[in-house]
Amino acid sequence: MTTNLLLPIVLLPLLGFLINGLAGNRTGKGFVSLVACGLPILAFIIAINATMQLMATGGPLVQTVFTWAQFADRPFEIAFYFDRLTAVMTLIVTGVGSLIHVYSTGYMHDDKSYARYFAYLNLFLFFMLMLVLGRSLLVLFVGWEGVGLASYLLIGFWFEDPEKAAAGKKAFITNRVGDAGFLIGMFLLYRALGTLQMDQINAAFLAGPVAVSASLVGVFLFIGATGKSAQIPLHVWLPDAMAGPTPVSALIHAATMVTAGVYLVARLHGIFLHAPEASALVATIGVATAFFAATIAVVQTDIKKVLAYSTISQLGFMFLAAGVGAYGVAVFHLYTHAFFKACLFLGAGSVIHAMSGEQDIRKMGGLAKKIPITFVTFAIATAAIAGLPPLAGFFSKDEILWFAFASERGGAPWLFVVAASTALMTAFYMFRLLWLTFFGTPRMDEKTAHHIHESPWSMAGVLVVLAVLSTVGGFFSVPHFLEGQLPLPAIRPEFHHFEKPLIVLSVVIALLGLAGAAWFYSRNGARATQARTRMEPLHRLLSGKYYIDELYEALIGRPIRWISDRVFLRIGDRLLLDGTLNGMASVARGAAGQLARVQTGNLHFYAFLVLAGLVALLLWSWGHV
Amino acid sequence: MESLLSNLETLLLVVFAACALVGAVLVLVLREPMRVAMALISTMVFLGGVYGLLGVHFIAAFQVLIYVGAVMVFIVYVIMLLDPRDSAVKRRFSALLVPGVIACGLFIVALGGLVWDGAGRVPRAAGGAGFTLAQFSSQFLNEYWLEFELTSVLLVAAIVAAIAVIQVSRRHHG
Amino acid sequence: MDKVQMLIGLSIALFAIGLTGVIIRRNVLVMLMCMELMLNGVILSLVTFAYQLGSAVGAVLVFLIFVVATAEIAIAIPIVLLLVRHKRTLDLDAYADLKG
Numbered sequence: 001m002t003t004n005l006l007l008p009i010v011l012l013p014l015l016g017f018l019i020n021g022l023a024g025n026r027t028g029k030g031f032v033s034l035v036a037c038g039l040p041i042l043a044f045i046i047a048i049n050a051t052m053q054l055m056a057t058g059g060p061l062v063q064t065v066f067t068w069a070q071f072a073d074r075p076f077e078i079a080f081y082f083d084r085l086t087a088v089m090t091l092i093v094t095g096v097g098s099l100i101h102v103y104s105t106g107y108m109h110d111d112k113s114y115a116r117y118f119a120y121l122n123l124f125l126f127f128m129l130m131l132v133l134g135r136s137l138l139v140l141f142v143g144w145e146g147v148g149l150a151s152y153l154l155i156g157f158w159f160e161d162p163e164k165a166a167a168g169k170k171a172f173i174t175n176r177v178g179d180a181g182f183l184i185g186m187f188l189l190y191r192a193l194g195t196l197q198m199d200q201i202n203a204a205f206l207a208g209p210v211a212v213s214a215s216l217v218g219v220f221l222f223i224g225a226t227g228k229s230a231q232i233p234l235h236v237w238l239p240d241a242m243a244g245p246t247p248v249s250a251l252i253h254a255a256t257m258v259t260a261g262v263y264l265v266a267r268l269h270g271i272f273l274h275a276p277e278a279s280a281l282v283a284t285i286g287v288a289t290a291f292f293a294a295t296i297a298v299v300q301t302d303i304k305k306v307l308a309y310s311t312i313s314q315l316g317f318m319f320l321a322a323g324v325g326a327y328g329v330a331v332f333h334l335y336t337h338a339f340f341k342a343c344l345f346l347g348a349g350s351v352i353h354a355m356s357g358e359q360d361i362r363k364m365g366g367l368a369k370k371i372p373i374t375f376v377t378f379a380i381a382t383a384a385i386a387g388l389p390p391l392a393g394f395f396s397k398d399e400i401l402w403f404a405f406a407s408e409r410g411g412a413p414w415l416f417v418v419a420a421s422t423a424l425m426t427a428f429y430m431f432r433l434l435w436l437t438f439f440g441t442p443r444m445d446e447k448t449a450h451h452i453h454e455s456p457w458s459m460a461g462v463l464v465v466l467a468v469l470s471t472v473g474g475f476f477s478v479p480h481f482l483e484g485q486l487p488l489p490a491i492r493p494e495f496h497h498f499e500k501p502l503i504v505l506s507v508v509i510a511l512l513g514l515a516g517a518a519w520f521y522s523r524n525g526a527r528a529t530q531a532r533t534r535m536e537p538l539h540r541l542l543s544g545k546y547y548i549d550e551l552y553e554a555l556i557g558r559p560i561r562w563i564s565d566r567v568f569l570r571i572g573d574r575l576l577l578d579g580t581l582n583g584m585a586s587v588a589r590g591a592a593g594q595l596a597r598v599q600t601g602n603l604h605f606y607a608f609l610v611l612a613g614l615v616a617l618l619l620w621s622w623g624h625v
Numbered sequence: 626m627e628s629l630l631s632n633l634e635t636l637l638l639v640v641f642a643a644c645a646l647v648g649a650v651l652v653l654v655l656r657e658p659m660r661v662a663m664a665l666i667s668t669m670v671f672l673g674g675v676y677g678l679l680g681v682h683f684i685a686a687f688q689v690l691i692y693v694g695a696v697m698v699f700i701v702y703v704i705m706l707l708d709p710r711d712s713a714v715k716r717r718f719s720a721l722l723v724p725g726v727i728a729c730g731l732f733i734v735a736l737g738g739l740v741w742d743g744a745g746r747v748p749r750a751a752g753g754a755g756f757t758l759a760q761f762s763s764q765f766l767n768e769y770w771l772e773f774e775l776t777s778v779l780l781v782a783a784i785v786a787a788i789a790v791i792q793v794s795r796r797h798h799g
Numbered sequence: 800m801d802k803v804q805m806l807i808g809l810s811i812a813l814f815a816i817g818l819t820g821v822i823i824r825r826n827v828l829v830m831l832m833c834m835e836l837m838l839n840g841v842i843l844s845l846v847t848f849a850y851q852l853g854s855a856v857g858a859v860l861v862f863l864i865f866v867v868a869t870a871e872i873a874i875a876i877p878i879v880l881l882l883v884r885h886k887r888t889l890d891l892d893a894y895a896d897l898k899g
Contacts, residue, residue, distance in 0.1 A: 121892055601898030603830075604719045607821045611728045618735035622742070628838050638802060642809050649816045649836055660826050665832050667811075672839055675806070679850045684861055688842075696872045698834065703876050704828060707889060718823050719891065725822035732815045740807055756855050764855040765862065772859070776866050783870035790877040794884075 005050045006080035007061040010129045012039040012046075012613045014532070016122035023446045024115025026505050036118035037101040040125055044239075045092035049088045049454040060086075060199070062135065074194060080197060081135035084163050084482050088331060089132040089263055092338050095517050096255045097125050099462045104247040106458030107353060117157060117245070124150035124248065132263060137186050137196040144182070144228065147257045148175045154252060155244040156296040163289050174237040178227015184219030184548050193224040202270030219277025221268065222285075225261030229315045236549055238312055240302040246349030249304060259334045260319045266327040273325065279410050283323025285403070287418045288338055290316025292546070293481050294425040298432070299302035302359050306433050311341060311383065313422060321400045325409030325489035329399045336384070339473050343381035343466035345459060349438060350455045350463060356448050362431065364491035366442035366522075370452045371461045371503045377467035382434045384470040385428035387510040392474035397423060398506045399479065405502065406495035420509060427513020435521040638678045645671040656703045656717055661696065669693050683758050806847040813840030827879050827889050831872070838868050 006528070016039040024032045024100055054061055059082035069076045101121060102238035102393055108117050131143025149172070156168025190196055193204050225231070230238040240251050250260070265272060265282065272279050290313045297309035307430070314337050321330035327358045354371050357396055384393035401423065405416035442449055454460060479488060520528040532539050598609075648668030655661045668693050676685035719725075766773065813836060820833030823837050849857025886893045 599898060601895030603894065604721050604725075604822050607724055607818070608721050608728065611725070611732060611818050611822060615728050615731045615735060618732065618739060622735050622739045635802060639805070640804060646809060646812060648819065649813050652829075652832060652836055653816055653820050653823070653884065655868050658826055661829050661832055665836065668836065669881065671840060675815070676846055679846060681846060681858060684858055686848060687862065687865055691869060692835075692839075696869055699872060699876060700832060703880065706880075707828070707883065716825060716890075719825050722823045726818050726852060728822075729819035732818070733811060736811050736815075737808060741804075743840050749806075756849075756853065756858070763856050765859050769859050771861055775818045776863055779867065783873055787877065788849055790874070790881065794877075794881055798884075 001059060003050065003061040003063050004063065004134055005053065005054065006082055007065055009043045009046050009094070010052070010080065010126060010167050013122040013125035013129065013556055015039060017126060017316075019121050019143040020115050021119035024119060027115075029040055029109070029114055030116055032115045032579060033105045036122055037098065037105065038123065040094055040098040040101055043125070043129070044091070044098050044253050046089075047090045047094050049081055051091065054082060054087055056086070062435050062472070064135075068138075076138055076196070077136065078139055079135040079197070080133040080139075082133065082483065084485050085266060085331065088335060088478060088482070092335060093125065093128050093132060093256050093338070096250060096338050096466075097128075097341050099465060100247050100251045100255075100342065100346070101281045101351070103250075103462040104245075107349055108245060108249055109525055111245075113157070117154075120150055120153045121237055121251070124252060124257070128260075131260055135199065137198060137201075139140075140198070141182065141186065141268075143222075144260060145179065147252070147260065148179075151175075151197050152286050153243070155241045157248070161243075164243040167237075169242040171237040175227045178234050178593040180225045181222075182224025185217050185224065188220065190348040190438050191454055193220055198267055201268065201591070202517050204501045205270035205274050205291075212403040216220065218271050218275035219281060221264060221271070222261075222278060222282055225264050225319075226285065227259035228264075229258045229260070229261030229319070230283050230312050231316065231319060234293065234294070235289060235312050236552065237313045239305055239308045239545070242302070242308050244306065246345060246352060248263065249308070250342045250345035250349070250416070253308065254345050255338040258311065259318070259338070262315065262322060262330055262334050265319070265322045266331050266486060269327045272322070272327075272383065273409075276410065279323050279325065281323070283320050283410055283415060286319025286321075286323055287415055287422070288316070289313070290422045291322065291418050291425075291596055294422045294429065296542050296545055297429045297541055298425060300363050300429075303351065303361050303364075303433065303437065303602065304345070304359060306361075306429060307341070307344055307348060310426065311427060312404045314385070317397065317422070319418065320404055320415065323576070324403050324407040324411045324415070326399070326403040326407060327486040327604050328402055328481070328482040328488055329396070330476035330485070331482060333396035333400055335469070335478050336382045336396040336473055340381040340384040340391075340393055340468055343377055343463060343470055344385065346459070346463055346466065347378035347381065349372050350459055351378075353455055353459070354452045355444065356451050358444065358448060361436045363444050364442075364450075365440040365444070366438070366579055371454050373454055378465040379434060379436070380467040381470050382430045385424060386432050386513055386515075387506055389507060390402075390471075390474065392470050392472070394506070394510075395474035395477075397504055402499060402502055406491045406498065407489045409489040409490050411489075411492065412565075420505070423506065424509045427510045428516050431514045431517030432521055434582070435517055440521070440524050453520065477613055479591060526542070630663065634678055638675060641671045641674040643677065644668075658707075659701070662701050662704055666693055666697050668698065681756075683761065800841050803847055803851050807844060810840045810844035810847065813837070813843065815840075825892065827883070827891055827894075830891065831875055831879065835868070835872070838864060 004137060016035050019035050020032050024598065041435070060081060060083055062079060062106070064077050064079040067075045067077050084538050091471060108114060111117065124147060126144045126148025129143070129149060134140040134143060152168045152172040154168075155171050156165045157163045159168070185198065189212065192210055193201060193203065205214060220568070227234045238253060238258070242249055244252075274284070291314035293309045293316065297306050297313065300306045300309060314333070318330045318333050319335070321327070321333060349365065350371065351364070351374060355364065358364070380391070384391040387394045387397045389395075401416060401419055404419050405409055405411055405413060418605065455463075479486075519530065544550075645668045648664045648671065651664035652661050654677060655664060660786060673685045673688040673693075674719065676682075800812040817833045817835075817837030817840060820836065821830050824833065824837065842864055845861050845864075846899055849855065883889055886896075
């Protein structure tokens with residue numbers, strides 16, 4: 001049924017962007033904070049309203065805003081679509097988004113570009129909401145590109161530092177590579193179906209065979225998803241994106257933007273249900289990325305980089321779930337991940353704030369007593385991500401492992417084994433992070449130690465809220481909520497009795513990880529250092545992130561730069577273009593120089609030319625008269 | 626040709642014309658400027674004779690009075706003032722001697738040929754009718770009064786120019 | 800050939816010789832005199848046509864040419880004098896200042 005609640009949800013953050021962007025520098029910080037936080041909170045309230053309307057009426061809410069273009073009988077409309085999946089996504093985006101805005105008022109308090117930061121953050125929310133609320137792939141793509149833009153602006157927020165600016169550029173360009181795949185997928189869909197509206201696409205695929213191969217489309221769309229959600233091979237931008245302010249990392253690179261790829265796959269489940277090859281690809285890449293990122297996270301020493309690789313790993317889990325047909329479970333993990341990862345990132349921000357900007361965990365330690373609220377919330381979120389019951393992460397991760405093992409649509413034991421090992425590593429490195437940061441003897445210098453203080457309530461309060469959500473969030477069963485729309489796949493009959501044992505196994509894995517971290521890193525990490533010296537080459541490989549960045553640079557970066565320099569600059573631009581222009585100019589100059597030789601200054605010559613001309617004329621007319 | 630030489634008038638006409646031509650060629654050829662001026666004067670006088678034989682006596686008078694009497698005398702005075710031992714006297718001809726003469730020949734041939742070919746198409750009037758000074762004057766001042774006025778403007782301009790030239794020369798040489 | 804044809808031929812010859820004189824003589828004054836020769840050629844042709852057609856128009860034009868020629872000479876000579884004072888020679892090849 002039609003509604004007019006959806007447009008305000010999208011437009012309120014845009015309004016915030018315009019106000020803060022245009023007038024923010026002239027008004028005080030209070031006004032900027034009020035506008036920047038108030039408008040998303042208002043959007044959240046309207047979203048709750050829309051959800052209640054949705055539950056009351058049962059059918060999806062649609063709002064067509066205007067027709068962008070019309071080709072014969074096929075219009076391209078800007079329309080918003082609100083069903084249960086959208087409800088979950090919108091509430092997460094506006095809810096967690098508002099919390100992070102409030103946190104930012106504390107974190108960015110001393111920054112000189114306060115207004116610009118909030119303007120960009122609101123801009124991001126606008127595009128993200130457009131992405132999740134869009135009815136057609138076109139609107140989604142506008143949002144998709146827009147969040148990429150906002151991400152670039154925010155990663156490179158402190159653009160005076162060239163490294164940070166380069167990180168922003170890397171994110172944007174890597175995203176664009178994925179977008180090429182996305183666009184091709186869109187073109188194929190449009191050519192086959194004549195529409196880009198996602199509900200109609202799903203209906204078409206579910207109704208019967210379609211003119212285009214579902215797997216082909218699925219693969220291309222997934223390429224777009226790998227770019228946005230940092231899966232192999234386009235994951236390289238996410239660790240570099242930690243150059244941005246920490247709340248940005250929490251909002252964009254943990255809770256919302258990077259989940260857009262998962263949302264895309266879940267939304268277009270109609271295609272993936274009929275594309276077993278594409279789904280297998282999704283699951284394989286998902287689990288491979290999860291494993292691979294977890295191995296790197298084990299040796300990282302920057303608190304934010306650990307969390308970045310953890311995010312890549314958890315996104316891999318979400319794609320694993322989507323790949324085996326359990327779309328609702330993927331969204332469930334997205335939902336719980338938003339809570340505990342945002343809590344972790346914001347907690348890291350709190351730690352960095354307390355440590356006066358230090359991010360290296362080798363220089364931390366013993367912070368538990370000094371910043372208790374941060375410690376407790378961080379610990380709760382760590383337990384959640386490790387999968388300890390009854391926290392949120394346990395429920396979602398367990399479901400993923402179960403469906404990876406037993407789903408009839410692609411589940412296999414090997415997927416389970418890899419995923420379980422990744423879960424073990426996740427628990428291990430997260431507890432390692434907790435240990436090194438908060439326990440043990442302090443390893444920082446005197447001056448920093450002196451300045452350690454708990455964060456203000458704008459920051460600590462948000463941490464508490466998110467920790468509570470990480471605890472109780474799992475009890476709201478999102479897969480059940482989405483059952484009508486995204487049915488769970490059937491379980492292979494022979495595996496039915498594995499369900500309970502696997503739950504126990506998940507808990508055991510989590511506890512093993514905790515114990516392992518405790519064993520290695522207690523007594524100031526003596527055993528960890530020993531293990532490292534024994535496995536030095538492996539450690540180097542992992543610290544170097546498997547040297548993928550260097551590989552890309554050698555295979556892609558250097559050849560492109562070489563071609564740009566040799567072919568396009570030297571030959572194309574200088575030789576051809578400049579040469580042609582300069583050549584034409586020198587031809588003109590040469591011709592003029594030659595013609596000027598007529599002017600000898602000698603009157604005899606001029607008179608002779610007069611006579612010669614006259615003679616020529618007369619002879620010609622005599623011949624033709 | 627016979628009809629030309631038939632009576633004295635036409636014979637004289639031919640003689641005068643030939644002498645004028647000879648004078649013109651001498652203008653081209655003689656070395657010293659004074660001699661060139663003499664040759665030109667002779668040409669002009671012979672031309673005056675031609676006009677007289679054609680019946681337009683006042684034109685002949687104007688020719689001798691104005692052209693020879695004013696213009697050529699002026700030129701002769703100037704030649705007197707300038708140094709005869711000038712390099713231009715030693716080397717008479719410019720670099721374009723040969724091309725110039727060839728072009729001259731071609732010009733005469735072309736224009737003459739054109740006129741000869743077109744000669745049959747122009748209607749011949751009675752010829753030799755002549756006209757009187759009275760006719761000339763009335764025509765001049767009635768139909769061509771505009772040109773008359775413009776000429777007076779031209780003369781004023783010439784006088785102004787002459788004065789300007791004197792100023793320039795005075796300024797230049799104190 | 801009758802009178803008119805002969806006189807026209809003469810006027811053509813005078814004009815051509817005058818123009819050639821401008822081209823081949825070095826002395827500036829001689830060049831001026833050759834220009835006078837050209838004018839005389841034109842005057843002759845005008846008078847011949849006036850005689851042939853019996854109209855006074857040609858004579859009027861001749862009269863005007865006289866006036867203009869006189870004025871022209873009156874100015875040209877002083878110019879030549881000034882130039883000669885500058886360049887100290889009557890040779891036209893020295894007056895190539897406007898080259899290029």
